[in-house]
Amino acid sequence: MRDLKQQTEAIVERLFEESDDSQGSLETDGISEDEAILEVARCLRKLGDEYNEMIQPHLKELKPQINQLVMDQGCETFTGMVTQLSHNPKLQTHLQQLGPEMNLLKIAVALGIQITKEVPDLLPKVKVAMADFINSRLLGWVQNSGGWENIKS
Structure with missing residues (x-):
């Protein structure tokens, strides 16, 4: 069984496989851990899609940081972008409905999905940066919530 960090990396990987139409639909091989990871990835994808409309107008403000992702490792830049969006007063009404951690998770997923739609070549860096951020x-x-299985519910 994978530890929580490894599960996070696998979930992020599946999240982007799920969003990549060129790879077709995902099938699990019947291993319960893989099924759980796929379920969490689908749940995160749904959360990201819900926030997509709220995040998209603010991507123009983040264009310099997106360009910075091209040149650096991406982890610090991605974290800064999530933090900037989480403190954006225009998003605060939407963010007040959930706890701060869930807000950061939603923003990170929506941001990662949007960046890879805008600049598909950044996919490997965004995966690493998102997993590192999480x-x-x-x-x-x-961990305090009981693992990824409890976060998705």
Whole structure:
């Protein structure tokens, strides 16, 4: 069984496989951990899609940071972008409905999906940056919530 960090990396990987239409639909091989990871990835994808409309107008403000992602490792830049969006007063009415950790998770997923739609070549960097962000900023919350299985519900 994978530890929580490894599960996060697998979930992020599946999240982007799920969003990549060129790879077709995903099938699990019947292993319960893989099925659970796929379920969480689909749940995160749904959360990201819900926030997509709210995040998209603010991407223009983040264009310099998106360009920075092309040149650096991406982790610090991605974290800065999530933080900037989470403190955006225009998004605060939508963000007040959930706890701060869930808000950061939703923003990170929506942002990652949007960046890869805008600049598909950034997909590998966004995967690493998103998994790093979740593992460094939200892993304790996931663990205290009982793991990814409980976050999706």
